[in-house]
Amino acid sequence: MWPAPHIETLAEDALLLRFGETIDAAVNARVHAAAARLRERLAGVECVPAYASLLLRFDPAQWEVSGAMAPHHRMGERVMAALQDLPEGANSDREIDIPVCYGGEAGPDLAALAAHARLTRDEVIARHCAATYRVAMLGFAPGFPYLLGLDPTLAMPRRSDPRISVPAGSVAIGGEQTGIYPEALPGGWQLIGRTPLRLFDLRAASPSLLQPGDRVRFRAIGEDEYQRLAAEARR
Structure with a gap:
């Protein structure tokens, strides 16, 4: 099983998922696999892949619940749940x-x-x-x-x-x-x-x-x- 990415808060409407620190084909494959999974399971989330990281942009209003945690914290929890048991080989077939x-x-x-x-x-x-x-x-x-x-x-x-x-x-x-x-x-x-x-x-x-x-x-x-x-x- 792949290790969980490190999540950084960039703004109230943006998270950065770090999968590694190097230019590596295997790490990059994880990035694309995560992007595919999150597009499938989290509607309205924009995924922007890089070599070893994945930027997520979202509308905070859609993730805000009265009296609950901040939207970006709630998003972070949903992201980690969605990436459980992430399969390999999720690159495009094109x-x-x-x-x-x-x-x-x-x-x-x-x-x-x-x-x-x-x-x-x-x-x-x-x-x-x-x-x-x-x-x-x-x-x-x-x-x-x-x-x-x-x-x-x-x-x-x-x-x-x-x-x-x-x-x-x-x-x-x-x-x-x-x-x-x-x-x-x-x-x-x-x-x-x-x-x-x-x-x-x-x-x-x-x-x-x-x-x-x-x-x-x-x-x-x-x-x-x-x-x-x-x-x-x-x-």
Whole structure:
């Protein structure tokens, strides 16, 4: 059985559940399992997963009982009760295919990463595409996925000179993680390719293409397919 999380009160309408202190796939799986359980059993509670913690936002008025404990204390008790006997493996069943044009203008740091890893360009691409990733959390910017599952041989420190603007769709490596820039943003991760898909679209019913807990696979594509998919994404 998993150990109970530590609960911190952030505000009268917010609690933070801490499951650990490190970036660890097993700890992150617990976070997503807890989020799934709480969404199922506590109506009206917003769950925001991070690597090793889970933010809960709620309406205090719905949890206030005259003469009883404060709403956030009452919420804390309900949370702990709901997380009893929490099962493993409660991540999303969705697997999202992300086509990527690697190298060249789309991935200006691919050669440097290959040299750092002592691999060829093609070996880097093959290893990056071979893994199945999990969306550990969304953050930094709306729709930016932090992905766990990177082959350790591809890990590389962030750039010492961050770029002022990284193109939307850029697939990058920072330390032991990989991620995708949803918009043109400043950033210091190593850029190895670019996807034509839109990671964040306010016009969509679900603006973020990827959700915490989703599985992700990368697929290498050529320039022609990139341009075709990019044109479709703009429609």
